[in-house]
Amino acid sequence: MRKKVLLALSVLLFLGGRAYSQEQAGYAKENIVTLKIGGHFYPGSDFMDYWKADSSDFDSIAFELSYERMLNSVIGIEVPVGYNQAEATYNTVVASGDTAKIHIENLYISPTLKLHIPMNRNFEAYAGGGCDFYRTNVDMDYTTTIPTAVNESESISTFGFHGLAGIDWYFYNLQANIPVSLFAEYKYTWLVAENADKKVLDALSSSASKHDLEAGGSHFFTGVRWHFQ
Numbered sequence: 001m002r003k004k005v006l007l008a009l010s011v012l013l014f015l016g017g018r019a020y021s022q023e024q025a026g027y028a029k030e031n032i033v034t035l036k037i038g039g040h041f042y043p044g045s046d047f048m049d050y051w052k053a054d055s056s057d058f059d060s061i062a063f064e065l066s067y068e069r070m071l072n073s074v075i076g077i078e079v080p081v082g083y084n085q086a087e088a089t090y091n092t093v094v095a096s097g098d099t100a101k102i103h104i105e106n107l108y109i110s111p112t113l114k115l116h117i118p119m120n121r122n123f124e125a126y127a128g129g130g131c132d133f134y135r136t137n138v139d140m141d142y143t144t145t146i147p148t149a150v151n152e153s154e155s156i157s158t159f160g161f162h163g164l165a166g167i168d169w170y171f172y173n174l175q176a177n178i179p180v181s182l183f184a185e186y187k188y189t190w191l192v193a194e195n196a197d198k199k200v201l202d203a204l205s206s207s208a209s210k211h212d213l214e215a216g217g218s219h220f221f222t223g224v225r226w227h228f229q
Contacts, residue, residue, distance in 0.1 A: 029070070029178075029179060029227035029228050029229055030069065030070050030228075030229055031067070031068070031069060031070070031227070031228050031229065032066075032067070032068040032069075032070070032076070032078070032225055032226065032227050032228075033065075033066070033067055033068075033225070033226045033228075034064070034065070034066045034067075034068065034078075034080070034183075034223060034224070034225045034226075035064075035065055035223045035224055036062075036063065036064040036065070036066070036080070036082075036185070036221040036222070036223040037061065037062070037063055037221065037222065037223055038061075038062050038185075038219060038220045038221035038222055038223075039059060039060070039061060039062060039219070039220050040059070040060050040061075040062035040084040040086075040106075040217065040218070040219055041055075041056075041059050041217050041218040041219075041220075042055040042058045042059070042086075042104075042214060042215075042217045043055060043214045043216075043217045043218075044214070045192075045211070045212060045213050045214035046211040046212050046213075047196045047197060047211040047212060047213040047214075048213075049211075050197070050208070050211045051090065051093055051094075051100055051102060051197070051211075052090055052092075052093050053088060053090060053102060054088075057086075057088040058086035058087075058088060058104060059086070060084050060085060060086035061084065062082060062083070062084040062219055062221070063082060063083050063084070064080040064081065064082040064083075064110075064221065065080065065081055065082075066078050066079060066080035066081070067079055068114070070116075073116075074115060074116045074117065075113070075114070075115060075116070076113075076114045076116060077111065077112070077113055077114070078111070078112045078114055078128070079109065079110075079111050079112075080109070080110050080112070081107075081108070081109050082106075082107075082108050082109075082110065082219075083105075083106065083107050083108075084105075084106050085103070085104065085105040085106070086103075086104055087101070087102065087103040087104070088101075088102055089101045089102070090102070093142075095144055096145075097144065097145040098142065098143065098144040098145070099141075099142070099143050099144075100140060100141070100142050101140065101141040101142075102138070102139075102140055103137075103138070103139040103140075104136065104137070104138055104139075104213070104215075105136070105137040105139075106134055106135070106136050106137075106215055107134070107135045108132055108133060108134040108135065109132070109133050110130060110131070110132045110133075110162055110187075110189070111130045111131060112128045112129065112130040112162070112164065113128050113129065113130055114126050114127070114128035114164075115127055115128060121170070122169060122170050123167060123168065123169060123170070124167070124168040124170065124181070125165075125166070125167045125168075126165065126166055126167070126168070127163075127164065127165040127166075128163070128164055128165075129161065129162060129163040129164065130161065130162060131159065131160070131161050131162075132159065132160040132161060132162055132189055132191055132216070133157070133158075133159055134156075134157070134158045134159075134160065134191055134193070134215055134216075135155065135156075135157055136155070136156045136157075136158060136193040136196070136213070136215045137153060137154070137155050137156075138153070138154045138156070138193070138196045138197070138213065139151075139152075139153045139154075140152055140153075140154075140197065140199075140200045142200055142204070148204070150200055150203045150204060152199035152200045152203055153199070154195075154196055154197070154198060154199050154200075156193040156194065156195075156196065156215075158191055158192065158193050158194070158215065159191070160189055160190050160191025160192070160215075160216055161189070161190055161191075162187055162188060162189040162190065162191075162216070163187070163188055164185060164186065164187035164188075165185070165186060166183055166184055166185030166186065166221075167183065167184055168181040168182070168183045168225065169181060169182045169183065178226060178227065178228050179227040180224060180225065180226055180227070181224070181225045181227070182222070182223070182224055182225075183221075183222065183223060183224075183225060184220075184221070184222050185219075185220070185221040185222070186218070186219070186220055186221075187218070187219040187221070188216070188217070188218055188219075189216030189217060189219070190216055191214070191215050191216035192212050192213070192214055192215065192216075193212065193213040193214075193215040194210075194212050195210035195211070195212065196210075196211060196212060196213035197210060197211050198210045
């Protein structure tokens with residue numbers, strides 16, 4: 001699915017580049033501030049499989065605030081700071097009658113090199129990619145009928161990379177000379193938080209191997225951009 005989305009947006013970039021002429025621009029500004037809101041969707045992982053968790057239970061609202069500096073008329077560097085969190089509870093996970101409450105939280109920064117291709121005076125497509133630094137917190141409350149109760153928090157710093165594509169729809173304020181655009185964006189992040197359940201399994205004196213969490217996954221964003229000198 002994500003490959004089809006990125007391919008479709010890449011075609012838009014190509015077609016838009018052919019349709020665009022420099023005289024149609026009118027929006028060229030060196031600085032861009034963006035407020036993004038959307039959804040975050042985890043892929044499957046060993047962590048999810050072991051704890052019998054459905055990755056869709058962790059679909060959540062995601063936020064990003066970013067600043068972008070244009071290097072020339074079509075190339076920019078964007079630095080977003082983002083956040084998302086999700087929680088779910090499962091019964092009969094590892095043993096009969098046990099309960100696992102899992103809370104996952106991500107705070108990240110994702111520098112991105114972007115290519116902008118204006119299509120006409122109102123639409124501009126873009127695509128890009130870059131690296132990611134995530135701080136992932138995995139909080140787990142695990143109880144059994146013995147009774148045994150374990151509450152552990154794992155904080156993991158991880159590096160990864162991402163690709164994104166999107167399209168802007170411009171509104172132009174002639175009085176303030178500050179173009180404003182609405183946008184739709186898709187981003188996929190490849191990033192693994194290793195041994196995400198290590199502390200819990202160690203506390204249970206479990207001989208089970210530790211499990212990695214795919215902390216990246218898909219993001220769909222919309223929001224508003226302010227373009228200024």
